Amino acid sequence: MYRETEIAEDTRARMLAWRRDIHAHPETAFEEHRTANIVAQALGLMDISVHRGLGGTGVVGSLKNGEGPSIALRADLDALNMQELGNHEHKSTCNGKMHGCGHDGHTAMLLGAAEHLSRHKPFKGTVHFVFQPAEENEGGGRKMVEEGLFDLFPADAVYGMHNFPGVPRGQFMIRAGTMTAYLDTFEIRVTGKGCHGAMPETGIDSVVIAAQLVNALQTIVSRRTSATESAVVSVTQIHGGDTWNVVPENVVLRGTVRTLDAAIQDNVEAMMGQICAGVAQTNGAKIELDYRRGYPGVVNTPGETAAAVAAAASLVGSEQVNTDIKPAMGSEDFAFMLQERPGAYIGIGAGEGENPPPLHNPYYDFNDAILPLGAAYWVALVKQQLAA
Ligand SMILES: [Zn+2]
Ligand SMILES: [Zn+2]
DSSP, rough: OSSSSSSOHHHHHHHHHHHHHHHHSSOOOTTHHHHHHHHHHHHTTTTTEEEETTTTEEEEEEEEEEEEEEEEEEEEOOOBOOOOOOOOOOOOSSTTTTTOOSHHHHHHHHHHHHHHHHHHHHEEEEEEEEESSSSSSOOOHHHHHHHTHHHOOSSSEEEEEEEEEEETTTEEEEEEEEBBBBEEEEEEEEBOOOOOOOTTSSSSOHHHHHHHHHHHHOOOOOOOOOOOOEEEEEEEEEEEOSSEEEEEEEEEEEEEESSSSSHHHHHHHHHHHHHHHHHHHHHHEEEOOOOOEEEOOOEEEHHHHHHHHHHHHHHHHHHGGEEOOOOOOSOOTTTHHHHHHEEEEEEEEEOOSSSOTTTTTTTTOOOOOGGGHHHHHHHHEEEEEEEE
């Protein structure tokens, strides 16, 4: 068994109540008003100074205990637009919305840590508890950073945590360097020359051009990226044409790009531009590429990764902290905070029993059994980094 026992019984009970209350009332991107109210009220009762409205519905609590370093700990508030199919007592009361990623649990664990730290103050310095909106799609983390998160709340380092149902409870997982992928999307608009389907020589066939593009884009990864590097280029939509005998003037392609390295990301974007220009010229068509950068990669800095590993190991033993996981191709907007400050993002195992539902599954429910361990991780990290 691991050391989570310093989290008091009443705090554990409150974490469970917060978690289930938030789960039953899921709110999505930038609409987390009720959830933010719960967080702000709870922090207020702990005598933690509360700042609201950063990044829309974001909440930051600051707890100062004398002079010393400062640290930011981040949780996320938002749910997903999906229908919950599980049938537990605290299931979603909001049709079409669900806490399918466990952000309800992340919020409860950080509140639990805040309660413990405000009660015992086992540190010297300042702890900022950052509750961000809109992690899932809309970059609430970026918005908080843009609105001056680290100017208002200067922090030497920033830390994040996510539950992983595929990893057994009692384990942590992390890696130094890139932990999650850079996520980009693109739209390619092909303009040919519409004409009669029986007389293609009188037009410029945007459908054939779209097919050439799909094929050529595959060579970015297969022929032009080193086998030791990685990238994903997926065309996921093709839209064009209305009937059998008209060659359409326009076709639109859309898709996504994932990379694990900023230089590879730059290369992929440049190669896409090249291919679009080349295919356009070959066919005498017009091709416009709209390449949109989404979430950057979560890149853990070495010193803070070591700090996170040490804090986790102090609870579960170093053999239960996997420091050599593969980077995940998923994405996480905590990355925007890591672009501003050194820090580390850690995975906490939440797996229980045979084949627990994965994140974003309609039967997923945050595993309440890890609430005390998650809170204890935050407490251990603060005690270690802000040693009194
Ligand atoms: Zn998610
Ligand atoms: Zn998540």
